[in-house]
Structures are given as C-alpha cells and as structure tokens.
Amino acid sequence: xxxxxxxxxxxxxxxxxxxxxxxxxxxxxxxxxxxxxxxxxxxxxxxxxxxxxxxxxxxxxxxxxxxxxxxxxxxxxxxxxxxxxxxxxxxxxxxxxxxxxxxxxxxxxxxxxxxxxxxxxxxxxxxxxxxxxxxxxxxxxxxxxxxxxxxxxxxxxxxxxxxxxxxxxxxxxxxxxxxxxxxxxxxxxxxxxxxxxxxxxxxxxxxxxxxxxxxxxxxxxxxxxxxxxxxxxxxxxxxxxxxxxxxxxxxxxxxxxxxxxxxxxxxxxxxxxxxxxxxxxxxxxxxxxxxxxxxxxxxxxxxxxxxxxxxxxxxxxxxxxxxxxxxxxxxxxxxxxxxxxxxxxxxxxxxxxxxxxxxxxxxxxxxxxxxxxxxxxxxxxxxxxxxxxxxxxxxxxxxxxxxxxxxxxxxxxxxxxxxxxxxxxxxxxxxxxxxxxxxxxxxxxxxxxxxxxxxxxxxxxxxxxxxxxxxxxxxxxxxxxxxxxxxxxxxxxxxxxxxxxxxxxxxxxxxxxxxxx
Ligand code: NAD
Numbered sequence: 001x002x003x004x005x006x007x008x009x010x011x012x013x014x015x016x017x018x019x020x021x022x023x024x025x026x027x028x029x030x031x032x033x034x035x036x037x038x039x040x041x042x043x044x045x046x047x048x049x050x051x052x053x054x055x056x057x058x059x060x061x062x063x064x065x066x067x068x069x070x071x072x073x074x075x076x077x078x079x080x081x082x083x084x085x086x087x088x089x090x091x092x093x094x095x096x097x098x099x100x101x102x103x104x105x106x107x108x109x110x111x112x113x114x115x116x117x118x119x120x121x122x123x124x125x126x127x128x129x130x131x132x133x134x135x136x137x138x139x140x141x142x143x144x145x146x147x148x149x150x151x152x153x154x155x156x157x158x159x160x161x162x163x164x165x166x167x168x169x170x171x172x173x174x175x176x177x178x179x180x181x182x183x184x185x186x187x188x189x190x191x192x193x194x195x196x197x198x199x200x201x202x203x204x205x206x207x208x209x210x211x212x213x214x215x216x217x218x219x220x221x222x223x224x225x226x227x228x229x230x231x232x233x234x235x236x237x238x239x240x241x242x243x244x245x246x247x248x249x250x251x252x253x254x255x256x257x258x259x260x261x262x263x264x265x266x267x268x269x270x271x272x273x274x275x276x277x278x279x280x281x282x283x284x285x286x287x288x289x290x291x292x293x294x295x296x297x298x299x300x301x302x303x304x305x306x307x308x309x310x311x312x313x314x315x316x317x318x319x320x321x322x323x324x325x326x327x328x329x330x331x332x333x334x335x336x337x338x339x340x341x342x343x344x345x346x347x348x349x350x351x352x353x354x355x356x357x358x359x360x361x362x363x364x365x366x367x368x369x370x371x372x373x374x375x376x377x378x379x380x381x382x383x384x385x386x387x388x389x390x391x392x393x394x395x396x397x398x399x400x401x402x403x404x405x406x407x408x409x410x411x412x413x414x415x416x417x418x419x420x421x422x423x424x425x426x427x428x429x430x431x432x433x434x435x436x437x438x439x440x441x442x443x444x445x446x447x448x449x450x451x452x453x454x455x456x457x458x459x460x461x462x463x464x465x466x467x468x469x470x471x472x473x474x475x476x477x478x479x480x481x482x483x484x485x486x487x488x489x490x491x492x493x494x495x496x497x498x499x500x501x502x503x504x505x506x507x508x509x510x511x512x513x514x515x516x517x
Contacts, residue, residue: 008334011112012109015102016199019053024198026056026222027205029069030215036061041224043198046112046342046375047333055198058223063231066219068160070188071237073216078158078186082137089133089184091211096126096176096204098265103203105334107172107455110197112342112375117296118170125176125204125472129138132184132477139185139478145486147477149494155201156482158186159263160239163232164200165253167245167301168194168344169397176202178242179218181477190219190238192229194245196450197344199220206294225249240264240480247395247421247466264471267301267462269395270423272444273416274304275406278312280428281450288452289401290324292426294379297340298399299348302446302453306392307403308372308415318367318383321401325368340399350377352398355391356380357487360442362389369399387415395421409438417443423463424453490511 003011014091023040025032033042034186039057044050058064076083089404096103099244100122107118142154164178171193182189193201205220228512233241233256240263243253252262276285292304309317333341343349349372356370359382369380380400385392406412417424425444429435439447448454456462458474472482 002336005332005335012105012334013107014162015017016052016109019106019199019202024053024202024222026058026062026066027202027209027218027220028066029064029072029219030209035059035223038064041195043110043196045109046337047109047494048348048374049346052109052199055195055222058192058221058228058231060227060231062221062223063228063235064094066190066221067161067232067237068367069216070190073214074158074161074188077183077188077214077217080186082139085136085184085186086133087131088212089136089180092180092208092213092500093126093129093133094127095207095211096122099203099207100126103172103200106199106203107170107197108333108341110199111168111171111299112171112333113296113299114337114338114341116336121170122172125349127457128173128176129180130301132180134472135478136184139482149491151491152486153429153489153491154484154486156185156484159483161188161190161237162481163235163238163241164189164191165229165232165241165243165245166191166193166343168196169301170202170296171197171319171499172204174244175201177472178199179204179208181472182242182481183213183217185478185481185482187240188217188219190221190232192221192223194231195222195224196348215298229253229326231419233262236260238262240481243267244371250468263480265472266467268423268466270301270303270399270463270467271306271393271395271419271421272304272424272426273304273306273308273419274426274444275308275412275416275428275432275438275494276310276313276317277412277429277434278310279430281430282317282428282493284450285428286320286324288366288426288428290328292452293401294325294328294340294399297343297377297381298401299344299397303397304424304426304452305396305401306387306415306419307401308406308412309403310412311405311407314403318381318403321403322368322381322383325381325401328379330376330395338378340377343377343398344375346375349377350397352377355400357397359385359389359391362391364402365393367403393419396509409434410453413438413441417441420466421463422465423467424448426452467514 032394040054071121080403104118104123145152244267364385367383422443462471
C-alpha cells in the first residue's frame with residue numbers, strides 16, 4: 001500500500017518525537033545519562049536543516065565512565081557460554097527486524113540516505129547479528145598442533161573491552177558490523193558513533209538492552225572525534241579500536257593509541273576503479289557502474305568512483321552513463337521512488353561540490369550533473385579525465401564519477417593501481433584468463449569480476465595501501481577481537497637439559513685431586 005506524503009511525514013514525526021523531547025543520551029553501564037559536564041550538540045536533518053534532537057557531547061570523563069563499565073562487565077561476559085551469547089545475539093537480530101521500519105526512517109532523517117536503501121541496511125544489520133550469533137559457539141576454537149612428546153593446542157580468548165568508532169554514511173549497518181562480532185567473541189564494547197548521524201546508535205543500544213545484553217557489556221558515548229573519539233583511543237583499559245572512517249583519521253588514531261599499544265583495525269577510504277574492457281557485457285556493466293557510484297548518494301566506501309573504459313567503447317559507454325545519471329530521481333529521501341537523497345551535511349556538500357570547479361580547472365568535462373541545491377547533488381559525471389588529476393586521485397564521497405579512457409591492459413592496470421587507496425576494484429571482461437590475471441595484479445583488498453559489490457559475510461572485507469589494515473568477516477573478525485594462546489602440554493617423554501649437575505662433578509674432582517697433591 002503506498003503512503004501519502006502526509007502519512008509519511010506523520011510516521012517520521014512519530015519516530016523522532018521521543019528523541020526530540022528527551023534528547024539523545026549516552027548509554028553507560030545500562031543507564032541513559034547526560035554528559036558529566038552537561039554539554040550537548042545538535043543533530044540536524046540534511047533534508048531541510050531542521051533540528052532532530054540535541055545530543056549529549058561526551059569527553060574524557062564520559063569515556064572514562066564507559067570504559068570502567070565495560071571493564072567491570074568483561075569477566076562475566078567473557079565467561080558466559082557461547083550458546084547463551086548466541087541466543088542473546090539472535091534476540092538482538094529479532095528486535096532489529098521488528099523495528100526495521102523505525103530504524104530505516106530515523107537513518108534516512110539523520111543521514112539523507114534514500115529510504116529504499118535504508119530498509120535493506122536495517123535488514124543487513126539484523127543479518128550481521130545472526131551471522132555472528134551462529135559463530136559465537138565456535139569463537140574460542142583453536143587448532144591442535146601435536147609434535148613428538150608434546151601436544152600443542154591453541155585457544156582464542158576475547159581481548160577485553162574494545163572501542164568501536166563509526167562514520168556517518170550508513171551508521172546503523174556499520175555499527176552492527178563491528179559490534180556483533182565483538183560481542184560474539186566475548187568482548188565488551190564502548191561505541192562512539194559519528195557526530196553527524198548519531199540517532200540510530202541510540203536505537204541499537206536500546207535494542208541490545210531490551211534483548212537482555214547485560215548492563216555494561218555495550219556502552220555508547222556520543223561526541224566529537226577530537227574529544228570523545230580521541231579519549232577512547234587513548235584509554236588504557238580499552239584494548240583495541242575497530243575504526244571505520246577516513247584515512248587521515250586512521251593516522252590520528254594510530255598516533256593516539258601508540259602509548260597504550262592499542263591493537264587497531266581500520267576500514268578507511270577508497271577511490272575504487274571499475275575497469276570495463278570492450279569485450280564485456282556492456283549492458284550489465286552499465287547497470288553495475290551506475291549502481292555502485294550513485295546508490296547510497298555515493299557516500300559509500302566501496303563506491304566505484306573511477307570508471308576506466310577501453311578507448312574503443314569509451315565515448316558510447318560514458319554517454320550511456322551520462323544519460324542514466326540525468327534520469328536518476330533526486331529528491332525527498334522518504335519517497336520510495338527516490339534514488340539519490342541529500343548529502344549528509346552542508347560541510348560535506350561544500351566539499352563534494354568544490355570538485356565541480358576543480359574538474360573544469362583541471363581540463364575535464366562535466367558530462368552530467370555538476371549542480372546542487374541545498375544538500376541535493378544530482379549524479380555527476382566527469383569525462384576526459386586523466387589519472388593524475390585530483391578528481392581522479394581524491395575520495396570525493398558523493399554521487400560523482402570520474403571516467404578515464406585506456407588503450408590496453410597494461411595501461412588499465414597502471415591507472416587502476418595508480419592511487420594511494422586499495423579498498424575494492426571491479427572488473428568487467430568476458431576473457432576468463434584476463435579476468436584472473438588482471439584480478440591478481442589489482443592492488444585492492446577485494447575484487448569483484450563482472451559484478452557490483454555483492455557481499456558474502458564469511459569472506460574477508462578490507463583494504464590494502466591507505467584503505468585499511470586488517471580484515472572483517474567470518475573468522476577474520478574473531479582474529480581481531482581475540483587473542484590466540486598456545487598451550488604446550490608435555491606427554492612426559494621429552495628430556496630436559498640438566499644444568500647444575502653433569503659438568504660440575506669432574507670439575508670438582510679435579511679440584512679435590514689438586515688439593516690432595
Ligand atoms: P571520519 O574519519 O571523519 O570520522 C569517522 C569517525 O571517527 C567519527 O565517529 C568521528 O567522530 C571519529 N573521529 C574523528 N577524529 C577522530 C580522532 N582524532 N580520534 C578518534 N576518533 C575520531 O569519517 P567520516 O567522514 O565520518 O566517514 C567517511 C569516511 O569513512 C570515508 O573516507 C569513507 O571511505 C570511510 N568509510 C570506510 C568504510 C570501509 O569499510 N573501508 C566504510 C564506510 C566509510
């Protein structure tokens with residue numbers, strides 16, 4: 001049943017009402033609390049700049065309180081059986097599913113992402129919990145490495161309280177992607193969500209509490225990166241930081257965590273190439289290229305923001321992208337037919353649109369878009385670009401695609417690899433040998449051949465070069481949130497070298513002999 005605009009607005013008002021009234025608070029040790037110093041900031045909707053809610057703005061004292069709660073809750077959570085944890089995490093997934101509509105609407109209100117995508121993002125949040133819930137029972141499993149006289153075996157143990165720091169683009173889904181494996185592993189968590197879209201983090205905390213996750217196991221502290229985020233990365237009781245965000249922030253976190261030797265996991269920026277050879281199924285390639293840059297407002301780490309097209313088909317292929325880009329529906333993100341909503345924040349809009357003048361100054365052509373109204377930025381395509389231009393090198397993180405022609409495989413590879421990033425790469429060709437050899441030589445953590453980004457949760461997710469450190473997914477996540485311990489048990493047959501006996505006796509005999517002479 002389709003809703004009228006009034007019905008849609010009423011629904012959103014209903015969902016936002018309690019946050020508007022009470023504000024968005026921290027969740028520490030099972031209590032909803034204000035900042036110690038009472039500071040707050042406002043979260044505004046990128047749709048029209050209206051106030052959604054005031055949000056508690058945390059600093060060192062609040063992080064300290066949250067870290068203490070996570071530390072106190074750790075032993076019991078660590079020692080809880082995997083089967084019990086599994087049950088709890090499935091309950092979280094059930095509740096996410098039950099409240100998926102509310103999550104999707106509040107996410108759209110806070111981020112500007114189109115509701116059609118946020119509905120599936122909420123479902124994916126539930127899937128993340130289910131996936132790791134099912135693995136909670138085997139998280140501690142190790143391997144047996146017997147040798148002569150010994151049985152070596154390994155076990156995995158949760159590392160301790162961990163910090164999770166998330167960005168603003170699809171905050172709910174990304175938070176679940178980090179928090180679910182941490183909890184399944186037996187870690188307790190302090191979560192610091194992004195200041196531009198904090199609302200659904202509160203929903204997630206509420207849901208976990210309702211599901212029966214014990215108090216202190218998950219804590220939420222809102223605030224700015226330079227205050228709350230920094231304090232979290234420096235806290236001595238926080239054993240590891242799982243971070244998703246910009247590459248430069250990753251560098252800051254590494255420095256901040258150095259004194260406490262923090263273990264870090266980084267999912268950072270990208271400037272992901274999609275390489276289209278003339279022998280590819282160009283119709284399918286077109287669908288995938290358009291989807292991977294213009295869905296989620298282009299605010300997506302795995303977006304294919306550079307399209308590299310073989311020269312023979314470049315003009316026609318880019319003309320088709322431009323036509324599709326012009327047809328994409330930009331507008332009210334709550335309208336189910338909208339494909340691109342407003343960008344998250346006026347500052348981000350300013351950054352994204354600053355590349356329009358730059359593109360012209362660098363000698364590229366704006367073949368579609370290149371305008372904006374408020375935070376609404378229509379899909380934009382730059383053609384006739386070279387890889388050394390800033391529009392081809394820098395992560396724009398909006399609905400903006402840079403198209404570059406190439407003559408042959410070698411040139412395509414040099415362009416694809418010629419950026420500081422290496423998160424994802426996409427490759428379109430019908431030549432099976434080329435598909436494999438080219439994929440092997442691409443500098444990226446993940447390569448999709450003849451496909452857009454289709455996730456399978458057990459596969460490793462992460463980047464190389466400046467796009468990240470470490471992998472998530474399946475067992476890879478447990479490797480980060482857990483320590484592997486080796487236990488060597490002697491079977492009683494090995495010989496220990498003896499000191500303080502043996503050699504000493506003849507030496508003493510020689511001394512006695514000397515004295516007797
Ligand atoms: P950001 O780095 O500005 O902020 C991310 C988080 O870090 C926020 O919560 C912020 O408050 C916090 N932060 C900022 N400075 C900090 C500091 N000094 N210490 C501790 N925390 C600090 O990123 P953003 O603008 O929110 O998100 C967009 C970026 O995220 C893009 O670069 C995008 O590619 C990246 N991203 C990567 C992935 C991935 O999986 N690789 C996924 C989504 C987004």
